[in-house]
Amino acid sequence: MNSNEKIQVVGTNIGEKANLIWNVANSLFGAYKPHEYGLVILPMVVIKRFHDCLLPTQEKVLETYEKVKQLAVKDGFLRKASGYRFYNTSKFTFEKLKADPENIKPNFEDYINGFSDNVIDILANMGFFTQIERMTDAGVLYQVISDFCKDDADMDPERISAIDMGYVFENLVQRFSESYNEEAGAHFTSRDIIYLMCDLLTTNADFSDEDAPAKTVYDMAMGTSQMLTCMEERVKALDNTADIICYGQEINPFTFGIAKADMLIRGGDPENMQFGNTLNDDKFSSYTFDYVISNPPFGIDWKREAADVEAEHKKGDAGRFGVGLPAKSDGQMLFMLNGLSKLKDTGRMAIIQNGSSLFTGDAGSGQSEIRRYLIENDWLDAIVQLPNDSFYNTGIATYVWIVTKDKPESHREQVLLIDASQCYEQRRKPIGNKRVDITEDCRNLIIGAYGDYITHNYTHKLANGTEIICKAKVMDAVSLGYNKITIESPQLDENGKPIKKAKKLVADTSKRDTENVPLDEDIDAYFEREVLPYRPNAWIDRNKTKVGYEIPFTRTFYEYKELEPAADIAKRIEKHEHSMMEKLHELFGNGGE
Structure with a gap:
């Protein structure tokens, strides 16, 4: 299956599976409020996914269990028998549970307690055990289990891949979150965008050295870990012998549980999936990675993490946030700094941000200082504007920042801006707010622009005759910076003469003004040309000069159209x-x- 087919099938799998599972939630009506449905349905999906994985080897596991149940250490034998890093020693299956409605609660508890400890931990983290009692008391437990026995509720990995299952999970999480008015900033990232990010990260990468250590990839806000799974898929497509190890952290207990379950099913190390708040409870403080890929929340305040974040900021270079702190109303640039701190000296990061990271914050502010840190260290390599309506639950403009600590010589002291806002194909059927796809043709055009790293407009005609366009502009890094100068004018006495104190002119604060002078322009020359002709007695207060950085994306690609x-x-x-x-x-x- 090619990448376009995989992009399209996501919509089909999301629609079919998510609607089916969403309909199961109707069984909870009355016993649960709509915003509580996820407390039951999400853990049940995880349980059914484990169940369908283990079903082919159940008899072998039961036989092995009878032989080793008296041993102090038996996990290894049972994992080998199941074929996974988890197992279940209960005799029950969903069909057997359905066949005995009178004993549904004790039988279901027997089934759940038969799981290995790593699965029990996932379910405990989701708070599922209290829901068994609640469903029993409300008389809905049997119906929920029966609903998951339907043929089209089969979640065997042979029927639906780990990546597609992840999208089903994320669609369900999205629906449950919307019913509870969760923060809109937690945006789920579709496969086409992730493929683009992965390909941007791995452009010119070499995985062919058999003796090279495994590459590592980290997502600091991993959701259900689909970015990590897609990154692994894309690397394997480049070199099927390549070895890549995934790490991630997630704050939502349900999406974390799903990510850890997915890691177990795929045979990875579940300890690489960590639960907690990345901003104030960093689980990977001593780690660095080859790749960072992430879509952190934006437009979400960080007030609850403020005390810890500000304490780490005071550590300076010893902490992640010493460079500067953004406004408390939006913490996305804190994730930018966290990701940067996790990069190896040869590491690369692809991170999604909204438009505010490009320009908000005056010279000297936290946001500007973060941009300054990236640009003056020559780590910001490129920024790609994505098409609007690319995400399931937001239509706003979004951008992929490519950050690397090992820029190629040809990119030094430059930043490539790519406007790919018109590089998309319309979806036949929207999924939520997602109306467009970055298909393979679109992705290749963007990757080609990034690979060339020149100022140029790229066009391509699709099979349906539609023309897509991708505009690239190479910017000198210094052109993104400016000196903010403060201009003073003298107070005047009643005769219109400047007032002096201790032989110095007294400034009239009501006439104080500021000017942004490009970094690559002489301040005095600018002042003499742009200010003195209009304010002959003015002067620059040198003590107030500050350096700022902003990325004028819209202005760079603006094209004047004659009226x-x-x-x-x-x-x-x-x-x-x-x-x-x-x-x-x-x-x-x-x-x-």
Whole structure:
């Protein structure tokens, strides 16, 4: 299956499986409020996924268990028998549970307690055990289990891949979150965007050295870990012998549980999946990685983490946030700094940000200082604007930042801006707010622009005749910076003469002004040309000069379109009015005059 087919099948799998599972939630009506459905349904999906994985080897596991149950250490034997890093020693299956409605609670508890400890931990983290009691008391436990016995609820990995299952989970999490008015900033990332990020990260990467150590990839806000899974998939597509190890952290107990379950099913180390708040409870403080890939929340405040974040900021270079702190209303640039701290000296990061990271914050502010840190260290390599309506639950403009600590010589002291806002194919059927896909043709055009690293407009005609365009502009890094200078004018006495104190002019604060002077321009020359001709007595307060950085993405790609002549507009309006009058006459006849 090629990448376009995989992008499209996501929609099919999400629609079919998620709708089926969402309908199971109807069984909870009355016993649970709609925003509580996820407390039951998400853990049940995880349980059913484990169940369907283990079903083919159940008899072998039961036989092995009878032989080793008296041993102090038996996990290894049971894992080998199951074929996974987890197992279940209960005799029950979902079908057997369904066959005995009178004993549904004790039988289901026997089944759940038969899981290995790593699965029990996932379910405990989701708070599922209290829900068994609640479902029993409400009389809905049997119906929920019966609903998951339907043929189309089969979640065997042979029927639905780990990546696609992850999207089903994320779609369900999204629906449950929306019913509870969860933060809108937690945006789920579709496969087409992740593929683009992965390909941007691995452009010119070499995985062919058999003796090279395994590559590591980290997602600091992993959700259900689909970015990590796709990264592994793309690396394997480049070199099927490549070895890549995934690490991630997640704050939501349900999506974390799903990510850890997915890691267990795929045979990875579940300890690489960590639960906690990345901003104030970093589980990978001593780690660095080859790749960082992430879509952290944006537009979400960090007030609850403020005490810990500010304490780490005071550590300076010894902490992650010593460079500067963004406004408390939006913590996305804190994730940028966290990701940067996790990169090896040869590491690369692809991170999604909204437009505010490009320009918010005046010179000297936390946001500007973070941009300054990236640009003056020559770590910011490229920024790609994605098409609007690329995400399931937001239509706003978003950007992929490519950050690398090992820029190629040809990219040094430059930043490539890529406007891919018109590089997409329309979806036949939208998924939520997602109306467009970055298909393989689109992705190749963007990757080609990044690989060339030149100023150029790239176009390509799709099979349906539609033309897509991708615009690239190489910026000198210094051009993104400016000196913010403070301009003072003297107070004047009643005779209009400047007032002095201790032989120094006294500034009139009401006339204080500021100017942003490009870093690559001489301040004095700018002042003499742009200020003195209009304010002859003005001067620069050198003590107040600050350096700022912003990335003028919109201005860089703005194209002036000449206005239509007024006479032509008037003719068009007259023609439109004439047409409307004719239609009115047809409708009402001349008698309507």
